[in-house]
Amino acid sequence: xxxxxxxxxxxxxxxxxxLTIQCQVDSQVTMMFWYRQQPGQSLTLxxxxxxxxxxxxxSGFVIDKxxxxxxxxxxxxxxxxxxxxxxxxIYLCSVSNARDEQYFGPGTRLTVx
Amino acid sequence: AQKITQxxxxxxxxxxxxxxxxxxxxxxxxxYGLFWYKQPSSxxxxxxxxQGSYDEQNATEGRYSLNFQKARKSANLVISASQLxxxxxxxxxxxxxxxxxxxxxxxxxxxxxP
Numbered sequence: 571x572x573x574x575x576x577x578x579x580x581x582x583x584x585x586x587x588x589l590t591i592q593c594q595v596d597s598q599v600t601m602m603f604w605y606r607q608q609p610g611q612s613l614t615l616x617x618x619x620x621x622x623x624x625x626x627x628x629s630g631f632v633i634d635k636x637x638x639x640x641x642x643x644x645x646x647x648x649x650x651x652x653x654x655x656x657x658x659x660i661y662l663c664s665v666s667n668a669r670d671e672q673y674f675g676p677g678t679r680l681t682v683x
Numbered sequence: 684a685q686k687i688t689q690x691x692x693x694x695x696x697x698x699x700x701x702x703x704x705x706x707x708x709x710x711x712x713x714x715y716g717l718f719w720y721k722q723p724s725s726x727x728x729x730x731x732x733x734q735g736s737y738d739e740q741n742a743t744e745g746r747y748s749l750n751f752q753k754a755r756k757s758a759n760l761v762i763s764a765s766q767l768x769x770x771x772x773x774x775x776x777x778x779x780x781x782x783x784x785x786x787x788x789x790x791x792x793x794x795x796x797p
Binding site (some may be wrong): 571599607612613615618628644661662664666669670671672673674675678679 | 688716718724727728729733735774777781783784785787788789790792
């Protein structure tokens with residue numbers, strides 16, 4: 571299994587500000603995924619981050635709002651820009667291993683006031 | 684269309700009893716994988732068990748087993764000897780070979796009663 575850490579674990583932010591979430595994995599992985607889970611919902615994929623290339627965003631998510639960096643095979647960041655209360659969610663990073671098992675980080679619980 | 688259906692929004696189970704959480708899936712892909720995750724109130728998403736579509740035997744991990752019935756397109760999670768710490772949301776998910784994205788069910792909220 572992969573051990574994934576995220577920082578911060580939670581934050582309360584004001585409308586209009588930005589927050590950068592960090593994701594660190596204990597092994598090298600090709601693909602890292604960023605998900606959002608709005609209150610009472612299941613997970614929605616925001617984007618897939620491959621090292622050395624631009625992230626691939628899912629429908630409804632854009633780079634200006636959710637810029638992603640992937641500087642190496644063990645680390646990625648997701649920024650939530652110009653936040654509004656609708657961005658209040660749990661944000662999770664995720665990786666797959668060679669057995670196709672998919673693991674998640676502990677999540678970042680974001681509240682926007 | 685690919686879809687995961689969890690028909691039980693909530694369940695109450697007595698401690699030490701076995702629990703079956705239902706999951707049915709729909710896909711036309713021949714190669715796919717099925718996942719179960721546990722999400723306690725802390726919000727983390729804990730991987731429990733994985734079943735590949737070509738795996739001949741049902742997956743097991745400790746107290747968790749996956750009752751995979753391919754013809755019926757069902758992948759129920761069975762938790763034996765439930766414990767109070769099993770109280771959480773449980774999500775079934777699927778990934779097909781043609782798409783790396785996980786497709787999620789709506790989840791089942793499981794509450795274990797002492």
